[in-house]
Amino acid sequence: MQRETLINTVLTLGLLAVPLAAWAMDEPYTITLATKVVIFALAGVGLNLALGLGGLVSLGHAMFFGIGGYAAGILASHAQSYEPIMEWPFLIEGTQSMPVIWVMAIVVSALVALATGALSLRTSGVYFIMITLAFGQMFYYFTISWPAYGGEDGLSIYVRDRFPGLNTLDPLHFFGLCFALLMLGLFIVARISRSGFGLALNAARQNEARVRAVGIEPYRLRLIAFVISGAITGLAGALYADLNRFVSPVMFSWQTSGEIMIFVILGGVARLFGPVAGAALFIILEEVLGGVSDYWHIYLGALLLIVVLFARGGLIGVLAGRNGGGGHD
Amino acid sequence: MTETLLDIRGISKSFGALKASDDVALDLKQGEIHALIGPNGAGKSTLIAQIAGSLRPDSGEVWLEGRNVTHKDTVARAKAGLGRTFQISSLAMEDTVLQNAVLGALGAxxxxxxxxxxxxxxxDLRASAMQALEKVGLEEFAHFRTADLSHGQRRQLEVAVALTLKPHVFLMDEPMAGLGADGSAILVEFLRNLKSSAPILLVEHDMDAVFQLADRISVLVYGRIIATGAPDEIRANAQVREAYLGEEDAE
Incomplete structure (x- = not known):
């Protein structure tokens, strides 16, 4: 077994063990923290597909996180008030069923990623960063000034949405649900990065002219990657809304985009489990250092600097050593 | 008469006052190596960019296998059968040698x-990639990271990736650059055999290689083709000697 595979296995088991131990010791707050790690990790897994494999430095992934969140919030609020979202030309009612909300979050995120990606992928480098940032901010200011769904105050989900056969109000059940989705997301991204599409996308990041010269259009690869990436981060946003039972424009803010990017960079860009390690480290730091000082972000910043300067592979890179060829055998 | 696979019909390209390509006409026939030589700054790179599709000519046309591809981009021309190697190795450096070759096979x-x-x-992809690597003698390095290859091996890999495309026309931009005498000699032999499968438009600085290999040579000076002919004719051409070979001798 490769060293990285071993580390990934340990991470997965650790992520499972913590909430189980917390449940045994009756500490629901720790279970909630672990759930937060899982959800943030899933958001990072989405970004990592675009950023790590595709080299697309998107500072607008809060857009998808927020869309997922508001998909959950809007559908749930209509279900709570028994007012349909629209009656004409056809009836759309609110729902508190998680699977329906997830599908909605994924579809809307994917469509928005398709539209914004089609435009922003015509640029590259700093311009791409700026355009994705601008799209994200557009959504942020739109939700702030949209009174129908709480505007700046956000929107509460009074009762957590439901999943058939589970009691989602039980923290352990909800954790299990999020954990299963994270594993599914990791599996999908692992398959994609080992596929022909992944090989070509990764090659386009390294050398665009090479990919064109073999007759493959990088733009198309990147757009598809951006859509899948946005959809995964959107799903994470829907889960985050249900974790907090609250959504607000903050989910759309550029700080959220930055945080998702921090998970990826801390854990290891282009490493499959990078976002998992990064999100775990982030939450641990927030809990430990946040208790010591309100200004714990200073230490986070210092750590981030060290990672960027000396450990480009992030936490996974430090533990597993050099990546042997982008995950391909 | 032999079939003309690549036909450059009077293309011109200016950058401001500079005429980088001035009514250039050039063709490539089945089974031949047609070498393009010219001093630095003659406009070779601009011409290659227009043939490969990364630059649009101001006027004139590029025909590939009887089809006008002037308005097709690089991707479309690669699909239409143009196999190109780059002057500066253009590979996915973090990937393995085999992955680079598989990428070519995937594109094909x-x-x-x-x-x-x-x-x-x-x-299928692996077999096609390994076959190309064997042809250039890189099969033992298949699992090396491309960044760990020597300069010469990267040049070989460039050629191997082009081979996986099974192109109908090769466009090779200084494949001998930096290879050294031994490496050049091997590649000369290799290209001599390769031309029977697809003709090669060879842009090359290595004069020995060009005069050994080429069936025809065109000389580009200040964006214009001043002569096209068999190696002996080119060697004897007074205009060429003055414009180009004379300079070489003087160096």
Whole structure:
């Protein structure tokens, strides 16, 4: 077994063990923290597909996180008030069923990623960063000034949405649900990065002219990657809304985009489990250092600097050593 | 008469006052190596960019296998059968040698690559990639990281990736650059055999290689082709000697 595979296995088991131990010791707050790690990790897994494999430095992934969140919030609020979202030309009612909300979050995120990606992928480098940032901010200011769904105050989900056969109000059940989705997301991204599409996308990041010269259009690869990436981060946003039972424009803010990017960079860009390690480290730091000082972000910043300067592979890179060829055998 | 596979019909390209390509006409026939030589700054790179499709000519046309591809981009021309190698090695450096070759084989399929099946387990792609690597003598390095290859090996890999495309026309931009005498000699032999499968438009600085290999030579000076002919004719051409070979002798 490769060293990285071993580390990934340990991470997965650790992520499972913590909430189980917390449940045994009756500490629901720790279970909630672990759930937060899982959800943030899933958001990072989405970004990592675009950023790590595709080299697309998107500072607008809060857009998808927020869309997922508001998909959950809007559908749930209509279900709570028994007012349909629209009656004409056809009836759309609110729902508190998680699977329906997830599908909605994924579809809307994917469509928005398709539209914004089609435009922003015509640029590259700093311009791409700026355009994705601008799209994200557009959504942020739109939700702030949209009174129908709480505007700046956000929107509460009074009762957590439901999943058939589970009691989602039980923290352990909800954790299990999020954990299963994270594993599914990791599996999908692992398959994609080992596929022909992944090989070509990764090659386009390294050398665009090479990919064109073999007759493959990088733009198309990147757009598809951006859509899948946005959809995964959107799903994470829907889960985050249900974790907090609250959504607000903050989910759309550029700080959220930055945080998702921090998970990826801390854990290891282009490493499959990078976002998992990064999100775990982030939450641990927030809990430990946040208790010591309100200004714990200073230490986070210092750590981030060290990672960027000396450990480009992030936490996974430090533990597993050099990546042997982008995950391909 | 032999079939003309690549036909450059009077293309011109100016950058401001500079005429980088001035009514250039050039063709490539089945089974031949046509070398393009010229001093630095003659406009070779601009011409290659227009043939490969990364630069649009101001006027004139590029025909590939009887089809006008002037308005097609690089991707479309690669699909239409143009196999190109770069002057400066243009490879996915973090990937393995085999992955680079598999990328070529993947491109040769002419469809959007799949999302689900592990590409390195695809027997057909692997076989096609390994075959190309064997032809250039890189099979033992298949699992090396491309960045760990020597300069000469990267040049070989460039050629191997072009081979996986099974192109109808090769466009090679200084494949001998930096190879050293031994490396050049091997590549000369290799290209001599390769031309029977597809003709080669060879842009090359190495004069020995050009005069050994080429069936025809065109000389580009200040964006214009001043002569086209067999190596002996070019060697004897007074205008060429003055404009180009004379300079070489003086160096």
């Amino acid at each position: 399929r002419h469809r959007v690559p799949g999302f689900w099946r592990p590409v390195m387990r695809d027997g």
